[in-house]
Amino acid sequence: MAQVRLLDKYLRRYTQLSERELSHQLQTNLWFTPVLYIFNSFILLAIAFTADYKLKTGEKMWSIFSVNYDLTQALVSTLTAATLTLTTFTFNLILVVFTTFSGQFSPRILKNFIASKATQRILGIFTASFFYMLFSFLFLNKRFTEQFFTVPLMAVILASVSMGTFIFFINHAVAWLQVNKMTNEMKKESLAIVDGSLQKEIEPYRVKDTGPVKKLVEDLVKSPGNQIKSNKAGYIQLIDFAEIMEEAQKDDIIIELKHAIGDYVFNTTPILTYWKRQGQTIDEYKYLAFFSFGKRQTEVQDIEFSINKLVEVAIRSVGNFDPKTAQNAIYQLGELLTYISCVANFDPYLVDPNGQLRVILQEKEFSHYLYNGLGYIRHYSENNVVVGIEILKVLDMIAQSANPRDYEAIWDFAVYTAQGFEKDFLFGLDYEKFNSALYDIAVSTKHEGDYEHLREKAGSQ
Known part of the structure; x- marks a missing residue:
């Protein structure tokens, strides 16, 4: 009897999964x-x-x-x-x-x-x-x-x-x-998630003109709104954006998501806030059904989790004194970040077919993905100047192909990286390579003046 109940519970767990979750579960089970x-x-x-x-x-x-x-x-x-x-x-x-x-x-x-x-x-x-x-x-x-x-x-x-x-x-x-094969497969997986999560699921609802929407949001956030709390604890694994947009349009409400995919929430954490018309009644429970929670992060929609795999490979390689593996992972990350910069629209406002604002996402700029991708490697590489130079080279490659909108973020990150290694230059060649890489980034991001200012400041010290 106990085995029957266990089997029933196991089967029920799979029947309750969405089509996308079920496909992912079957794919990752032996x-x-x-x-x-x-x-x-x-x-x-x-x-x-x-x-x-x-x-x-x-x-x-x-x-x-x-x-x-x-x-x-x-x-x-x-x-x-x-x-x-x-x-x-x-x-x-x-x-x-x-x-x-x-x-x-x-x-x-x-x-x-x-x-x-x-x-x-x-x-x-x-x-x-x-x-x-x-x-x-x-x-x-x-x-x-x-x-x-x-x-x-x-x-x-x-x-x-x-x-x-x-x-x-x-x-x-x-x-x-072989590391090259492994990191390349992880990069392909990440690119597929970017195409699925950013392009196919969210991009059709992105607002074209943010001016009027920003003014509406500024007025909207002055009122408290109504909060819906999570009914489960765990990582947010999936969000059904299409269904949320459809139901928000039917109920004529505006929703602000308080957390993004991959965030951990408690069963009492406010997961979204919505604004409705006076006296309007909303079925709050149906909106919770559009969120999937689990004990672990998954790669289905979570771009950052997929990026973190490459980051961990690079960090472990640095710790194991394997600079070539770290270099390979950094370049794969660079290609992924370039793709995100080229295809992603980071405006957090989603509108319905009538142009009415329906969902406000957690705002994440390119700098967020840049830090999550290369910032941790920069931090854990400590005084490894060779890895630092590779990071600057990759930043230059990203800048050459990235959206001009992201030049400022790339330059700021390059300066942050270079300044962190200033005390670790053991040889004049280290200094020359760093300055050469930083100058290339300045040219690519149109920050030649800032580069000269940094050189003058370093010379005066």
């Missing part, structure tokens, strides 16, 4: 794809035994292809044990990869390896092959036929595929342990 492959192996098993028991393919084939019962039983039993051994060894290798990832890089990037289609398909092939062998051995029966063809043929084919898959898995695991 059991889903192997279960599908096992189901297909049972279909293959049914076809094989139907061919041998009903159609008598073993008796109709040439004697060179026909396999008697004893040989079939010996073959299938041997392959069952061999496939189980291969599967077990593969799982051990996966655990080794997991341990390496956690210790050397970050435990938060293990999901990238698990969610890899190659990893899931490899395990699916192994488990499906084992179940085919096991149930073939179980259903072999001398009373139905003495000669077999399809069952042993499928067993041999699956064993061969499993061996080839094992070789592929070794190559796959080795490739994933």
